[in-house]
Amino acid sequence: MSKLGIFVNRKTMSSSSQLMSLVKCRDVAESMGHTIEFIFPVDMKKIPRLDALFIRADTDPMNTTYVAARMAEMYGVPVIDDPSSIRICADKINMYMHLQKKNISMPRTIFLKKREMDGLQAGQLFEELGCPLVLKEPSTSFSVRVEKVSDEDEFMKVAKRFFKLSDWIVVQEYIESRFDWRVGVIDGELLYACRYIIPSETFKIQASVNGHIVYCDVESVPVDQVPPEVIDLGKQAARAIGRGLYGVDIKESNGKLFVIEVNDNPSLEGGEDEHYPDMFEKIISNLISAQALEDARDLSMESVSSAGLMARYPQETESAYAVGQSSESDMFSNDIDSQER
Amino acid sequence: MNQRRDPTPKKDIMYTLSEDGSQYIVNESYFYKTEPYYVIVKNENEGMSTTPSSRDVLDAYIVPICLEKAKLAGISVCGWTISYQFVPLPAIIYGLNYFSTPSDYFLVNDHEEAKKVVRHITNHGRYPFCYQKIADTSTVTRCVSIFGRSINCSEKISEIAERIYQVFKLPLVEIVMVKDDSGSYNLSSLAPVKYSQLSKEEKEMLQNLLDKRVKRFE
Numbered sequence: 001m002s003k004l005g006i007f008v009n010r011k012t013m014s015s016s017s018q019l020m021s022l023v024k025c026r027d028v029a030e031s032m033g034h035t036i037e038f039i040f041p042v043d044m045k046k047i048p049r050l051d052a053l054f055i056r057a058d059t060d061p062m063n064t065t066y067v068a069a070r071m072a073e074m075y076g077v078p079v080i081d082d083p084s085s086i087r088i089c090a091d092k093i094n095m096y097m098h099l100q101k102k103n104i105s106m107p108r109t110i111f112l113k114k115r116e117m118d119g120l121q122a123g124q125l126f127e128e129l130g131c132p133l134v135l136k137e138p139s140t141s142f143s144v145r146v147e148k149v150s151d152e153d154e155f156m157k158v159a160k161r162f163f164k165l166s167d168w169i170v171v172q173e174y175i176e177s178r179f180d181w182r183v184g185v186i187d188g189e190l191l192y193a194c195r196y197i198i199p200s201e202t203f204k205i206q207a208s209v210n211g212h213i214v215y216c217d218v219e220s221v222p223v224d225q226v227p228p229e230v231i232d233l234g235k236q237a238a239r240a241i242g243r244g245l246y247g248v249d250i251k252e253s254n255g256k257l258f259v260i261e262v263n264d265n266p267s268l269e270g271g272e273d274e275h276y277p278d279m280f281e282k283i284i285s286n287l288i289s290a291q292a293l294e295d296a297r298d299l300s301m302e303s304v305s306s307a308g309l310m311a312r313y314p315q316e317t318e319s320a321y322a323v324g325q326s327s328e329s330d331m332f333s334n335d336i337d338s339q340e341r
Numbered sequence: 342m343n344q345r346r347d348p349t350p351k352k353d354i355m356y357t358l359s360e361d362g363s364q365y366i367v368n369e370s371y372f373y374k375t376e377p378y379y380v381i382v383k384n385e386n387e388g389m390s391t392t393p394s395s396r397d398v399l400d401a402y403i404v405p406i407c408l409e410k411a412k413l414a415g416i417s418v419c420g421w422t423i424s425y426q427f428v429p430l431p432a433i434i435y436g437l438n439y440f441s442t443p444s445d446y447f448l449v450n451d452h453e454e455a456k457k458v459v460r461h462i463t464n465h466g467r468y469p470f471c472y473q474k475i476a477d478t479s480t481v482t483r484c485v486s487i488f489g490r491s492i493n494c495s496e497k498i499s500e501i502a503e504r505i506y507q508v509f510k511l512p513l514v515e516i517v518m519v520k521d522d523s524g525s526y527n528l529s530s531l532a533p534v535k536y537s538q539l540s541k542e543e544k545e546m547l548q549n550l551l552d553k554r555v556k557r558f559e
Contacts, residue, residue: 097386166374
């Protein structure tokens with residue numbers, strides 16, 4: 001029996017389906033004989049005492065999910081999503097570089113630097129990649145800062161806006177399709193497959209249309225109805241990133257498949273598991289497997305020894321907190337923080 | 342005739358220094374999604390050993406990770422807690438979001454001030470923050486580390502700077518420490534340094550190191 005933590009953030013939980021999915025995950029883990037504890041950002045110090053951590057909150061190197069993942073890694077606690085996957089997938093520049101390195105089929109992509117941007121450059125990009133183009137701010141999620149541009153003026157306007165948030169942005173050829181395949185992969189193997197049906201008003205999986213948010217429909221597809229080449233490409237793309245849990249988006253155009261992106265922390269609450277009832281069981285088994293523990297300990301050792309650190313595992317670290325550290329009961333008894341969870 | 346060269350490294354210029362098959366990136370800051378960060382990421386993807394690494398940079402600038410990593414390395418650190426609203430007094434407060442930098446810390450001593458600061462750095466409760474409870478008599482000290490070397494600092498601080506360079510590998514960084522009554526120092530954060538902040542001696546030290554083998558990007 002293991003003690004599994006599920007890292008959640010009330011501030012970024014946006015739907016009841018997310019909550020239901022967390023409850024389902026907890027129920028599955030408990031039915032497997034494990035104990036579950038929901039970990040909130042204010043509970044960060046509990047992570048070293050867990051046997052494994054499953055992050056189910058919007059991941060980004062600049063938010064608390066990355067602190068949680070890195071804490072787990074430093075203390076040898078197996079974690080999904082691992083810090084490396086967050087660093088890569090949450091940053092589209094890094095993610096596409098990994099895909100390019102492994103020659104994964106993807107739309108033609110150029111990384112545009114702030115100091116290189118001018119009208120002339122925009123014109124050259126249209127010539128090189130065709131029209132329209134898709135511009136992406138690297139840390140976008142749910143397609144929030146993904147925009148299609150059809151002329152140089154539009155290009156400059158969008159690029160200028162994105163360059164306020166990042167010194168490099170992604171410029172990509174536009175691939176049209178009515179739906180995206182979403183291939184869920186864990187440790188390089190298929191977890192589930194589904195179609196994300198793109199709303200007719202947009203080219204993104206989520207968009208604001210006339211002030212209303214429109215979402216794509218999720219259609220779980222049984223494995224025998226998924227083209228094998230889609231599954232293969234999904235697995236290859238995921239393996240180009242790491243051994244964690246990923247959702248690979250694939251578009252098909254003119255008979256060719258393109259990886260649009262690899263997401264860490266993929267959505268698991270939209271009905272993705274309709275034809276894959278053992279989805280959570282597989283995730284939990286992977287997370288608490290002996291292999292995962294061994295890998296986590298290796299990563300912890302590597303993480304600390306490369307810096308000449310003294311590797312210490314959870315039970316030893318408790319006494320290592322510096323003078324001035326609040327006791328745990330002080331830390332978590334605060335009323336205001338409790339209400340914030 | 343020898344002409345005296347201005348020893349000031351230029352603002353917004355990134356320097357790369359190659360040594361032992363490794364590339365060292367020297368810049369005022371290494372924030373996520375900035376030009377130096379992406380040069381590091383590009384090098385890593387091309388298999389080039391680069392100092393600092395993208396992981397080192399995030400480890401250094403994200404306060405809770407920085408302190409936890411330093412603690413594991415045996416460096417004395419301030420105790421930290423993540424919160425959305427509550428902060429004990431007195432304390433040092435750091436933001437934990439895209440718009441925060443470890444350079445902007447807030448030392449709070451009374452409730453009104455704390456309330457204002459928390460409202461500001463959490464954007465009215467939207468983001469969490471990290472606080473470090475300190476003693477009433479503690480003081481905050483800063484020192485610049487250039488490849489782990491510091492100038493005009495006590496021996497104790499120089500040792501800390503050297504150790505911090507071994508652990509975080511940031512060529513240029515400001516070390517923020519809290520000094521307690523007993524005279525010992527606890528690490529509070531690692532922050533970016535503007536070239537213009539450097540003293541004359543620090544500028545000369547940096548320039549001497551850069552003069553070795555340097556390629557300049559503008």
